[in-house]
Amino acid sequence: MLPAPAPGESTPLAVPPWYRHLYVQVLVAIVAGVLLGHFYPETGAALKPLGDAFIKLVKMVIAPVIFLTIVTGIAGMRDLASVGRVAGKAFAYFLFFSTLALIVGLIVANVIQPGAGLNIDPATLDASKVASYAEKAHETTLTGFLVGVIPDTVFSAMTEGNILQVLFVAILFGVSLAMIGERGEGILDLLNQFSTAFFKLVALVMKAAPIGAFGAMAFTIGAYGVGTLANLAMLVGTFYLTSLLFVFGVLGIVARLCGFSILRLVGYLKTELLLVLGTSSSESALPALIEKMERAGCPKSVVGLVVPTGYSFNLDGTNIYMTLAALFIAQATGVHLSLGEQLLLLGVAMLSSKGAAGVTGAGFITLAATLSIVPSVPVAGMALILGVDRFMSECRSLTNFIGNAVATVVVSRWEGALDRERFNAALRGEMPRVDEVAPEAIPAQ
Structure with a gap:
């Protein structure tokens, strides 16, 4: 029994049993899914609907959560110049580190050369397997992407669930609400109440995370098999190693320069990272990331702009994958790329990675878009990695997720708005977990 608190002290939080922790439940579900998929592959493959349903x-709550977070954050700032300043800093960060991720993938591919020695004749590859991805790639031109940011109606952005369209409408509405000043107070208060209710809904949805992770992992192993990795182990291993190097090397240095440990941040987000691993989708943890970064002392205005925008423009894992996979295909099919051709590949990848933002399976589609513009590398070569793309998708999602968490902290610090006391307490594990405290109990920023 806990001792009674002294006068003036708060009652300490009761620590729940270990099996009540969401990250433990998700971890157990992932292991169970792997075992079921391996020993009973047909049953595992049949559980795909569980992961899809979760x-x-x-996704059902992503659009309203983003809308409410951005609108209340911007309207609460009042100073519209600060909104532009935050957005400018965020995009400068995204551009630099997204480009750096592409360069890292290019360098590693040249040094390790995972595809060297395979000597595969492109004429023997089945191009029909990647035809659908190539078609989607042609649909995601830069012009089409920019026009596609604008929804048909204000409400269609919410109903279609396009993150960039929701972001566009939310920024415009938030700015409009800020411009009318006191007359908008009633609307802002109402939206804050809606925000509280939706984050409670997020907490309810997250209780189903272990079921979703179990179904998704059972399907992945059951449908593709662990043995699928053996044929292309060099590529998969190189990609995972490069992503680890980027997260704990590059982002680790950024974190250290900003006064925090990347390991502690990863520990703070362990539940969400396990969820991303289990579902192979970083979107599955987007609402929880928004809430956790606010709880850790990042202001709502920064979180609301950086996190949703980063999900489309700050795809570190996807960018590493694109240059690494492109050079793997070139090496495997005996295509020698000159330095100029590799720089062209880099430039095209920078554009195509933005053009397919928000598209399901964006990593594979952006690769198809890049290869279709660089004629030296056969698009049909993508058939070589189609079988293991699902396994690399998990690493892409994890790297993207961590990259966006770091970006949120960095931009908050650049703004001088990071609550260091709350942030350090969160990283030390001294704050209530996100699944234990209702959003209304979280102090306002």
């Missing part, structure tokens, strides 16, 4: 549940 991701649909999360």
Whole structure:
């Protein structure tokens, strides 16, 4: 029994049993899914609807959560110049580190050369397997992407669930609400109440995370098999190693320069990272990331702008994958790329990675878009990695997720708005977990 608190002290939080922790439940579900998929592959493959249903549940709340977070954050700032300043800093960060991720993938591919020695004749590859991805790639031109940011109606952005369209409408509405000043106070208060209710809904949805992770992992192993990795182990291993190097090397240095440990941040987000691993989708943890970064002392205005925008423009894992996979295909098919051709590949990848933002399976589609513009590398070569793309998708999602968490902290610090006391307490594990405290109990920023 806990001792009674002294006068003036708060009652300490009761620590729940270990099996009540969401991250433990998700971890157990992932292991169970792997075992079921391995020993009973047909049963595992049949459980795909469980993972799909959970991701649909999360996507159901993503649009309103982003809208409410951005609108209340911007309207609460009042100073519109600060909104532009935050956005400018965020995009400068995204551009630099997204480009750096592409360069890292290019360098590693040249040094390790995972595809060297395979000597595969492109004429023997089945191009029909990647035809659908190539078609989607042609649909995601830069011009089409920019026009596609604008929804048909204000409400269609919410109903279609396009993150960039929701972001566009939310920024415009938030700025409009800020411009009318006191007359908008009533609307702002109402939206804050809606925000509280939706984050409670997020907490309810997250209780189904272990079921979703179990179904998604059972399907992945059951449908593709662990043995699928053996044929292309060099590529998969190189990609995972490069992503680890980027997260704990590059982002680790950024974190150290900003006064925090990347390991502690990863520990703070362990539940969400396990969820991303289990579902192979970083979107499944987007609402939880928004809430956790606010709880850790990042202001709502920064979180609301950086996190949703980063999900489309700060795809570190996807960018590493694109240059690494492109050079793997070139090496495997015996295509020698000159330095100029590799720089062209880099430039095209920078544009195409933005053009397919928000598209399901964006990593594979952006790769198809890049290869279709660089004629030296055969698009049909993508058939070589189609079988293991699902396994690399998990690493892409994890790297993207961590990259956006770091970006949120960095931009908050650049703004001088990071609550260091709350942030350090969160990283030390001294704050209530996100699944234990209702959003209304979280102090306002």
